[in-house]
Amino acid sequence: MTKKIAILASGGGSNAEQLMRHFEQTDCAEVSMVACNRKEAGVYAKAAAYGLECKHLTRADFYESDRFAQLLIQEKIDLVVLAGFLWFIPPAFIETFRGKIVNIHPSLLPKHGGKGMYGHHVHEAVKAAGELESGMTVHWVNEKYDEGGIIFQDKVALLDTDSPEEIGRKVLVLEHKNYAKVVEKLICS
Ligand code: GRF
Numbered sequence: 001m002t003k004k005i006a007i008l009a010s011g012g013g014s015n016a017e018q019l020m021r022h023f024e025q026t027d028c029a030e031v032s033m034v035a036c037n038r039k040e041a042g043v044y045a046k047a048a049a050y051g052l053e054c055k056h057l058t059r060a061d062f063y064e065s066d067r068f069a070q071l072l073i074q075e076k077i078d079l080v081v082l083a084g085f086l087w088f089i090p091p092a093f094i095e096t097f098r099g100k101i102v103n104i105h106p107s108l109l110p111k112h113g114g115k116g117m118y119g120h121h122v123h124e125a126v127k128a129a130g131e132l133e134s135g136m137t138v139h140w141v142n143e144k145y146d147e148g149g150i151i152f153q154d155k156v157a158l159l160d161t162d163s164p165e166e167i168g169r170k171v172l173v174l175e176h177k178n179y180a181k182v183v184e185k186l187i188c189s
Contacts, residue, residue, distance in 0.1 A: 002027070002028065002029060002030055003028060003029040003030075003078040003079065003187045003188065004029070004030060004032040004033075004075065004076055004077050004078050004079075005019070005023065005029055005030065005031045005032065005033075005077070005078065005079050005080075005081055005183065005187065006031075006032065006033040006034070006035065006072055006075070006077040006079075006080050006081065007019055007020075007031055007033070007034045007035070007081045007082075007083050008034075008035050008036070008037075008057070008080065008081070008082050008083070008085040009034065009035075009036050009041065009043040009054075009082075009083045009084050009085055010036060010037055010038050010041055010043075010084055010085050010086040010087070011038070011041055011042065011043065011084040011086075011119075012041070012042040012043065012046075012084070013034075013036075013041065013042050013043025013044075013046040013047070013083070013084070014046075014172065014175075014176065015083035015084060015104060015175055015176065015179055016034060016043050016046055016047065016083045016084075017046045017049075017050075018175075018176045018179060018180050019031055019081060019083065019179065019180050019183065020034075020046070020047070020050040020052070021050075021180075022180030022181070022183075022184065023180065023184075024050065026184060026188070028184070028187070028188035029078075029079075029183075029184065029187050029188055031050070031052065032075060032077070033052070033055060033072070033075060033077065034047040034052050034054045034055065035054065035055040035056075035057045035068070036054050036055070036056065036057060037056075037057040037058075037062070037085070037086070037087055039056060043084075057087075062087065062090070062093070063090055066092060066093075066096070068093075069092070069093050069096045069097070072097070073096075077100075078100065078187060079100055079101075079102065079183065079186065079187050080097055080100055080101040080102070080141075081102055081183055082101065082102065082103040082104070082141065083104060083179070084104075084118075085103070086118060088145070089101065089141055091143050094141065094142060094143055098142075099140065101140065101141040102138055102139065102140060102141065102151065102182075102183065102186065103138070103139055103141050103146070103148070104136060104137070104138050104175055104179050105117075105122075105136065105137045105139065105146050106118075106119075106122050106123070106134075106136055106168065106171045106172070106175065107122045107125075107126060107134060107135070107136070107137065107171070108133070108134060108135045108136075108137060108153055108155055109137040109139060109146055109150060109153075110146075110147070111126075111129075111131075112125045112126055112129070113137075113145065113146030113147070114145050114146055114147075115145050117145075117146070119168075120164055120165075120168060122168075123164035123165070123167040123168040123171070124164045126158070126164070126167055127162070127163070127164045127167060130160075131158060132157065132158055133155045133156060133157050133158055134155065134156060134158055134167055134170065134171055135153055135154050135155030135156055135171060135174055136153065136154055136171055136174045136175045136178065136179075137150055137152070137153050138150075138151045138152040138153075138178070138179060138182045138183075139151055151182060151186065152178060152182045154174045154177070154178050155174075156170045156171065156173075156174060158170070
């Protein structure tokens, strides 16, 4: 039975794109839904390029009701994959999909995670801390920001001349290299 993946994104969607590309060529699972909470996000166009209509996620559907959760249940989604999704996941949603929500974070958690630590904020903190390496973490999502069990990490050496932007570029390469394969191992084995 082909497993079904729902991707939640808020931004450019480069991780979502890698996931859609990977699962277009993988029989055991498919990306059957992409949803986004920001109308101007690039992920809408990326989903359309893969024949998927990115669903607009509203606060009414996600926080003020369980309509989105019910939609995922109705669609028989097996795994919820966060890919640059910036909204906090409400406890009721976590409860409904416990053990079925993963996230990718652009640092070697538990370092440089937590509320407000996303995108360039993470790489600026890594730079300010004088880290000799950074990387990416795939983790289970629970009620606390970026504190769910770690599933996979990959790392890259940093030069002291690396800007936060360069750190971000090095980490994004690792994200694109690993996320889809990690998700495949989780859902297809
Ligand atoms: C990535 O850096 C990811 O680690 C973080 O948000 C960013 C998403 O980028 N969660 P994109 O929208 O997938 O290009």
